[in-house]
Amino acid sequence: MTVTVATLGFPRIGPRRELKFALEKFWSGKSTEAELLEAAAGLRAAAWARQAALGADWLPSNDFSFYDHVLDTSLMLGAIPERYGVAAGTADLATYFAMARGTTGESAGCAHGHGHTAQEMTKWFDTNYHYMVPELAAGQKLALSSSKIVDEYREAKALGYETRPVLLGPVTWLSLAKGRDVDPFDFLDEVLGLYSAVLTQLAHAGAEWVQIDEPILALDLDERQRAAITRVYAKLPRLGLKIMLATYFGALEDNLTLAVNLPVAGLHVDLVRAPDQFDKVLVAAPKGLLLSLGVIDGRNIWRADLEKLLDRIEPVAATRDIVLAPSCSLLHVPVDLALEPKLDDEIKQWLAFAAQKIDELVTLKDALNGGRDWVAEKLAASGRAAAARKVSPRIHDPLVAARTASITEAMRSRQSPYAARAAVQAGILALPPFPTTTIGSFPQTAEVRHARAEHNRGNLGDAAYERFLREETERTVRWQEEAGLDMLVHGEFERNDMVQYFGEQLAGFAFTVNGWVQSYGSRCVRPPILFGDVSRPKPMTVEWWRYAQGLTARPMKGMLTGPVTILNWSFVRDDQPRSASCAQIALAIRDEVVDLERAGCKAIQIDEAALREGLPLRKRDWQAYLDWAVDCFRLSAAGVGDATQIHTHMCYSEFNDILPAIGAMDTDVISIETARSQMELLEGFAAYRYPSAIGPGVYDIHAPRVPSVDEIVRLMQLAQAHLAPEQLWVNPDCGLKTRKWEEVKPAIDAMVSAARELRVRVAEPA
Numbered sequence: 234m235t236v237t238v239a240t241l242g243f244p245r246i247g248p249r250r251e252l253k254f255a256l257e258k259f260w261s262g263k264s265t266e267a268e269l270l271e272a273a274a275g276l277r278a279a280a281w282a283r284q285a286a287l288g289a290d291w292l293p294s295n296d297f298s299f300y301d302h303v304l305d306t307s308l309m310l311g312a313i314p315e316r317y318g319v320a321a322g323t324a325d326l327a328t329y330f331a332m333a334r335g336t337t338g339e340s341a342g343c344a345h346g347h348g349h350t351a352q353e354m355t356k357w358f359d360t361n362y363h364y365m366v367p368e369l370a371a372g373q374k375l376a377l378s379s380s381k382i383v384d385e386y387r388e389a390k391a392l393g394y395e396t397r398p399v400l401l402g403p404v405t406w407l408s409l410a411k412g413r414d415v416d417p418f419d420f421l422d423e424v425l426g427l428y429s430a431v432l433t434q435l436a437h438a439g440a441e442w443v444q445i446d447e448p449i450l451a452l453d454l455d456e457r458q459r460a461a462i463t464r465v466y467a468k469l470p471r472l473g474l475k476i477m478l479a480t481y482f483g484a485l486e487d488n489l490t491l492a493v494n495l496p497v498a499g500l501h502v503d504l505v506r507a508p509d510q511f512d513k514v515l516v517a518a519p520k521g522l523l524l525s526l527g528v529i530d531g532r533n534i535w536r537a538d539l540e541k542l543l544d545r546i547e548p549v550a551a552t553r554d555i556v557l558a559p560s561c562s563l564l565h566v567p568v569d570l571a572l573e574p575k576l577d578d579e580i581k582q583w584l585a586f587a588a589q590k591i592d593e594l595v596t597l598k599d600a601l602n603g604g605r606d607w608v609a610e611k612l613a614a615s616g617r618a619a620a621a622r623k624v625s626p627r628i629h630d631p632l633v634a635a636r637t638a639s640i641t642e643a644m645r646s647r648q649s650p651y652a653a654r655a656a657v658q659a660g661i662l663a664l665p666p667f668p669t670t671t672i673g674s675f676p677q678t679a680e681v682r683h684a685r686a687e688h689n690r691g692n693l694g695d696a697a698y699e700r701f702l703r704e705e706t707e708r709t710v711r712w713q714e715e716a717g718l719d720m721l722v723h724g725e726f727e728r729n730d731m732v733q734y735f736g737e738q739l740a741g742f743a744f745t746v747n748g749w750v751q752s753y754g755s756r757c758v759r760p761p762i763l764f765g766d767v768s769r770p771k772p773m774t775v776e777w778w779r780y781a782q783g784l785t786a787r788p789m790k791g792m793l794t795g796p797v798t799i800l801n802w803s804f805v806r807d808d809q810p811r812s813a814s815c816a817q818i819a820l821a822i823r824d825e826v827v828d829l830e831r832a833g834c835k836a837i838q839i840d841e842a843a844l845r846e847g848l849p850l851r852k853r854d855w856q857a858y859l860d861w862a863v864d865c866f867r868l869s870a871a872g873v874g875d876a877t878q879i880h881t882h883m884c885y886s887e888f889n890d891i892l893p894a895i896g897a898m899d900t901d902v903i904s905i906e907t908a909r910s911q912m913e914l915l916e917g918f919a920a921y922r923y924p925s926a927i928g929p930g931v932y933d934i935h936a937p938r939v940p941s942v943d944e945i946v947r948l949m950q951l952a953q954a955h956l957a958p959e960q961l962w963v964n965p966d967c968g969l970k971t972r973k974w975e976e977v978k979p980a981i982d983a984m985v986s987a988a989r990e991l992r993v994r995v996a997e998p999a
């Protein structure tokens with residue numbers, strides 16, 4: 234029986250974010266399209282060479298994307314909304330970037346009243362990767378509009394690599410699509426026809442296999458989706474190509490029988506998220522179905538215990554051909570651990586990034602094909618690392634264990650109910666009706682990022698860097714006073730990222746230099762690595778808060794990232810439940826909250842941008858997650874007295890299905906994204922009788938567009954249709970870090986003017 238190795242997809246950004254820099258150079262007009270195409274071809278060639286050199290047998294092609302693979306699929310199908318003025322069949326790179334960024338160059342943007350908005354962007358399943366939501370309208374004509382998949386197959390072939398092209402499956406694409414006056418599934422036959430044409434072209438180009446990704450198969454499916462799966466995979470396998478149907482991010486569960494009985498040549502299953510499905514899949518899968526076993530974690534950075542894996546796989550490999558693979562595309566992990574000179578050796582030996590994961594797969598393959606002795610040293614090293622990690626004193630801190638064991642319900646509860654707290658806080662803060670504030674960050678200009686980079690490189694000393702940050706902060710505080718904002722923020726200039734900044738200061742976290750992962754388009758994040766018990770060696774934000782508050786008599790918000798968001802945007806431990814790691818982070822944030830209060834801070838914002846997006850993929854798992862997530866938030870927030878106003882912020886706009894959880898967070902003020910939904914979201918808050926204060930975002934910070942005073946007044950009037958005026962704050966949808974000062978200043982001026990007008994209007998007798 235033969236064992237081979239596949240990779241499903243390799244990170245496309247390049248080992249040092251080469252794609253980001255090539256894209257941003259092109260977008261800013263500093264390079265030509267030809268130069269961009271050349272850079273992309275170089276990245277693809279390097280990725281194939283690397284994977285081949287590591288010993289992968291099945292190399293992916295079409296896993297590269299200039300922005301997003303869902304958008305690539307939309308362009309392939311010619312699903313181009315009318316506003317871009319391009320007929321299906323005639324799209325080019327300019328159309329692609331217009332769909333990705335809007336014609337003024339911004340995600341979801343529409344500048345100054347002209348230009349075309351980008352497609353909506355949202356997160357890819359439960360990852361921190363974001364895709365462009367496909368749009369379909371009634372009567373829309375689709376047509377093949379991109380030959381990318383065939384071109385990249387041929388490009389690899391010309392370089393001597395036989396690849397298995399990767400294509401997002403039609404049922405997942407339709408499931409992610411939004412229809413305007415139409416059900417996306419009405420397009421099923423048309424879409425199926427186009428996929429058939431693409432597969433036929435690939436077969437003509439010489440491809441033998443294609444990998445079709447249907448992650449939707451790991452979710453709860455309705456009858457229409459199940460029927461679509463049956464229909465699509467009755468047809469596509471007849472076109473001369475063998476199909477490896479890839480499922481990932483969870484178990485097939487009730488979709489297992491459906492999946493294994495499709496007439497496809499291969500099926501990939503995720504055995505990291507869903508190890509328990511291994512036996513079920515083996516029983517259900519017909520002998521002729523080539524199984525691709527996702528045994529190495531494509532979502533996390535831990536090195537595997539290879540001997541332990543072999544114990545499970547060996548009996549199977551003796552009875553059937555198998556492919557070994559990461560659980561999903563390697564898109565979600567950094568490229569190469571070898572680029573991390575600053576990680577210490579003890580932690581480094583526990584980790585595997587994309588390149589190391591392929592090496593692990595190849596070691597497993599060699600052990601299965603040639604016997605364990607053949608790779609004895611590699612297996613022993615993997616076993617030693619796993620054993621060392623289990624007992625390392627770096628991981629286990631008895632003080633943290635004792636502290637988490639003594640968490641009580643009282644520690645999660647504020648002293649008094651909201652109404653009593655609100656009365657005390659009103660007396661102290663003395664804010665006007667419709668108080669104005671912002672969400673925390675002000676523009677992270679090139680100058681700010683450059684100063685930080687120079688400081689990190691050692692070219693800018695600590696004192697000079699600190700002086701620079703203090704000046705930026707002071708300028709921003711002064712400006713906020715002049716603008717007339719009521720509750721100020723310090724601007725977050727000292728922070729590289731709202732999660733990484735805290736990870737870098739907490740014990741139990743390690744951080745990388747080049748461990749970038751694509752978040753959306755050219756934007757990347759470096760998730761901290763949560764490897765051990767978490768504690769807070771010393772205050773993290775208090776000195777910045779104290780400095781900023783010292784500059785003004787107005788209240789300065791303390792600004793923290795919440796435990797659930799830190800957890801969801803980090804690479805986390807796999808040796809204890811996520812809830813346990815989250816409770817530890819919650820205690821560390823609680824310490825910071827208490828210290829801020831002691832320092833005199835009257836209002837503390839604990840951002841939970843990722844609480845909603847951390848929801849499990851299967852609905853039946855939601856409540857358990859929400860229970861511990863809300864508990865952790867409350868634990869982080871409830872160490873303060875009634876007089877301290879606790880804010881939170883969430884910038885993903887689907888809240889109605891988790892309103893009880895939001896209520897249970899028991900915050901004094903929540904700011905949420907609402908501008909794009911015209912305040913419709915507040916209906917849910919009203920129906921739920923949400924008791925405390927809400928700052929519904931009055932303008933979309935994802936766009937460079939400056940809102941008018943009238944528009945903000947109108948939005949706030951819509952808000953008053955749902956909520957009492959006393960409940961309302963006025964703020965933007967999210968932080969301003971990605972904006973420019975010339976956009977921020979007039980927008981905030983308009984916001985403050987609107988609040989003043991609203992105050993006059995409520996004061997006037999009806």
Ligand SMILES: CN1c2c(nc(N)[nH]c2=O)NC[C@@H]1CNc1ccc(C(=O)N[C@@H](CCC(=O)N[C@@H](CCC(=O)N[C@@H](CCC(=O)O)C(=O)O)C(=O)O)C(=O)O)cc1
Pocket residue numbers: 253361679682683684685686687728729730731732733752753755756757758759802842971
């Ligand atoms: C709110 N979002 C966030 C998510 N996850 C997070 N962990 N953080 C988030 O804020 N998930 C959901 C959304 C996703 N949205 C975004 C928005 C913006 C970015 C982004 O802008 N990323 C930056 C990198 C940010 C960062 O870490 N910056 C560092 C390093 C800056 C840098 O690149 N420096 C250069 C040198 C510059 C010079 O010398 O002039 C270098 O190192 O080469 C910092 O500021 O210090 C990005 O550029 O992609 C991400 C997600």
Ligand SMILES: N[C@@H](CCS)C(=O)O
Pocket residue numbers: 672673674731792840842882884967968969970
């Ligand atoms: N305080 C953060 C929240 C972003 S979700 C910011 O303002 O950028």
Ligand SMILES: [Zn+2]
Pocket residue numbers: 672842882883884966967968
């Ligand atoms: Zn936000």
